[in-house]
Amino acid sequence: xxxxxxxxxxxxxxxxxxxxxxxxxxxxxxxxxxxxxxxxxxxxxxxxxxxxxxxxxxxxxxxxxxxxxxxxxxxxxxxxxxxxxxxxxxxxxxxxxxxxxxxxxxxxxxxxxxxxxxxxxxxxxxxxxxxxxxxxxxxxxxxxxxxxxxxxxxxxxxxxxxxxxxxxxxxxxxxxxxxxxxxxxxxxxxxxxxxxxxxxxxxxxxxxxxxxxxxxxxxxxxxxxxxxxxxxxxxxxxxxxxxxxxxxxxxxxxxxxxxxxxxxxxxxxxxxxxxxxxxxxxxxxxxxxxxxxxxxxxxxxxxxxxxxxxxxxxxxxxxxxxxxxxxxxxxxxxxxxxxxxxxxxxxxxxxxxxxxxxxxxxxxxxxxxxxxxxxxxxxxxxxxxxxxxxxxxxxxxxxxxxxxxxxxxxxxxxx
Numbered sequence: 467x468x469x470x471x472x473x474x475x476x477x478x479x480x481x482x483x484x485x486x487x488x489x490x491x492x493x494x495x496x497x498x499x500x501x502x503x504x505x506x507x508x509x510x511x512x513x514x515x516x517x518x519x520x521x522x523x524x525x526x527x528x529x530x531x532x533x534x535x536x537x538x539x540x541x542x543x544x545x546x547x548x549x550x551x552x553x554x555x556x557x558x559x560x561x562x563x564x565x566x567x568x569x570x571x572x573x574x575x576x577x578x579x580x581x582x583x584x585x586x587x588x589x590x591x592x593x594x595x596x597x598x599x600x601x602x603x604x605x606x607x608x609x610x611x612x613x614x615x616x617x618x619x620x621x622x623x624x625x626x627x628x629x630x631x632x633x634x635x636x637x638x639x640x641x642x643x644x645x646x647x648x649x650x651x652x653x654x655x656x657x658x659x660x661x662x663x664x665x666x667x668x669x670x671x672x673x674x675x676x677x678x679x680x681x682x683x684x685x686x687x688x689x690x691x692x693x694x695x696x697x698x699x700x701x702x703x704x705x706x707x708x709x710x711x712x713x714x715x716x717x718x719x720x721x722x723x724x725x726x727x728x729x730x731x732x733x734x735x736x737x738x739x740x741x742x743x744x745x746x747x748x749x750x751x752x753x754x755x756x757x758x759x760x761x762x763x764x765x766x767x768x769x770x771x772x773x774x775x776x777x778x779x780x781x782x783x784x785x786x787x788x789x790x791x792x793x794x795x796x797x798x799x800x801x802x803x804x805x806x807x808x809x810x811x812x813x814x815x816x817x818x819x820x821x822x823x824x825x826x827x828x829x830x831x832x833x834x835x836x837x838x839x840x841x842x843x844x845x846x847x848x849x850x851x852x853x854x855x856x857x858x859x860x861x862x863x864x865x866x867x868x869x870x871x872x873x874x875x876x877x878x879x880x881x
Contacts, residue, residue, distance in 0.1 A: 467642050470650055473606070474657035476636040477579045480604045483634035485576060487602070489553050491631070496549035496596055499627045500542040503592065506623055507538045513619040514588065517612060521586075526780040529715040531586040531613055541592050548596045548846040554868045555602045569875040574868040576602035578659035581651055582849060583673060585665035586612040591620045593847035595638045600846075601867035604637050606658065608651060610665075611643040652677040662862070664850040667777070667803075684850025684862055686777045687717030687805035689835045692794040692820070693733055694811035695726040701832065702810040703736040709808070709834040711744040715779050717851060718806050718838040722774060723785045724794045730787045731757055738763050746781045749773040753787040775801035791816055795823055802826055804853040806835040827853055827860040 503510070514533040521528050533541075560572040580603045584590045591607055598605035609617040617640055625635040641651065652661060652673060660680050663673035667686045674681055691709055693702045709720035725733050734754065738761040741748065749769040750758055758766050773784040774797070788794045798807055808830035809820040817831045828838040828851075838861065840848025845863035852858045858866040 467644065467647065470641055470647050470654075473639055473641060474651075474654050477604045477606055477639055478657045480634045480636040481576075481578055484599070484604055484637045485602050487633065491633075492553070492599055492602070493549045495599055495627060495631055495633065496545050498631065499592075499596070499624060500545035500549070502623050502627055503538060503545070503620075504542045506619075507535055510538055510616070510619055510623075511535070513615040516615040517586075517588075521612060526715050526778075527586045527612065529713070531588065531616070533588055533616060537589065541589055544593065544841060544847045545596050547841070548600050548864065551600065551846050551864055553600065553602070554865045557868075559870065566879050567877060568879055571873040571875075572870055573873060575871040577867055577869055579604045579606060579657060580867065581606040581608065581654075581658045581661045581679065583608045583648070583651070583661065583663045583665070583669065584850075585610040585669060587664070588613045588616040588620060590664060590849070591617050591640075592624070594849055595621075595624050597847060597849060597864050597867055599637065601864055603867055606639055606641055606651070608641040608648065609643065614643055649676060652679060655679050662849055682852060682856075682858055682862065683854045684852050686803050686853075687719070687835075687838075687851065688721050688775055688777050688801060688803035689718060689806045689808075690722045690724055690798050690802060691720050691808040691810065691835065692724040692788075692791075692798070693726060693729065694791060694794075694809055694813065694816055694820075695728040696813040696816070697726075697729065697733075697810040698812060698832075699729060699733045699736055702733060703740055705808070705810055705832070705834050706737060707740040707744070709836055710741070710746060710783050711781065712834075712836055714781050716836075717777070718835050719779070720835055721776060721778050721783055722801070723783060724788050724797060725754070725785070726791075726794070727753070727787050727789050730754065734758055734785075735761055741765075744781060746783060749782070749784040751784075751786045754785040757787070758785070775803075777803070791819070795820070798824055805851055806830065806838040808833065808835050827851060 557574040582594050621640040624638050628635040658679045663670045664684045734757045747765045749767050751769045804826045806828040807824045807826045811817045821829050840861035840863040848861045848863045852862045
């Protein structure tokens with residue numbers, strides 16, 4: 467394909483169809499799609515295997531790419547959950563009568579055409595399509611070539627459901643993965659209202675630098691857990707282990723452990739067998755390295771500067787001993803990607819200081835960073851975790867796929 471212009475034009479024209487779709491019909495579409503995905507699970511898995519077979523087993527993105535029966539069922543349940551959420555569009559935010567008789571209203575309205583650029587996460591294909599349908603938006607999906615077979619079958623199923631219901635299927639379109647066409651998408655200000663990149667730091671930086679269409683970033687996760695000196699150490703070890711190993715390839719997984727010097731020795735003694743069980747490669751600064759070496763930790767490496775501020779996306783993490791809370795806060799301020807940060811502490815004053823000082827989309831006390839997720843927070847599925855501060859921050863879900871519009875009713879007023 468030499469140009470995506472025909473697809474862009476189709477998307478713009480489809481905005482009328484989705485905006486005039488009754489709320490009950492949008493809900494019905496998502497429930498039908500949920501059933502279709504469940505019914506076609508074997509077909510989806512077969513197409514997904516074609517993508518998996520092209521990827522090296524040690525590639526950390528392989529887990530993100532995998533769709534099995536359980537994950538497909540989870541996708542289907544997510545679609546049903548989104549269907550049950552209230553439509554965020556057409557909500558009256560403000561109404562007032564001016565002295566001149568004008569009736570002024572402010573309402574929420576769909577964004578329009580939403581372009582999403584993402585990498586090897588085929589669940590994003592379904593999540594974004596569902597969120598856009600529910601909120602009255604058209605979506606243009608540009609997935610990575612790693613997941614091309616999977617994305618094609620998923621979008622095919624979505625468009626079949628739309629067509630069978632008499633709805634314009636161009637509400638959801640999959641753009642070619644050809645990198646030469648990305649610039650055309652990023653500069654299509656006449657056709658696309660917003661671009662959302664989801665993926666690596668490199669992808670997000672490229673989109674930010676090249677786009678003339680407005681961008682909402684869903685940032686990479688460099689997530690820290692700080693074990694403060696008053697922490698329940700057994701609890702801290704469980705939380706750190708969960709944050710690292712439960713699903714290491716996702717953005718809310720732990721990357722760096724900071725531990726107060728006062729409790730470093732007993733805490734690392736508790737953590738050692740837990741991380742050993744999962745063969746986690748640990749990159750430790752000198753003091754942490756010495757303590758872990760005493761406990762004969764088998765997967766230990768000296769940390770370099772590059773191991774802090776690094777999103778590992780695999781069974782790897784860095785560990786640093788800090789002298790006090792001030793040092794932990796300074797480290798997080800320097801290296802955080804502003805995604806999710808946690809403190810393990812029994813001191814309410816220190817915990818509040820952490821919550822109010824750390825600049826991140828989600829901050830935790832005595833809990834795993836793995837909870838940063840639209841579904842977990844009761845928002846339905848998400849497009850990603852926004853780490854910026856304009857319009858949306860944290861789980862970028864249904865409620866943020868709208869903007870505002872003023873409606874003014876008069877009876878002949880002039881100014």
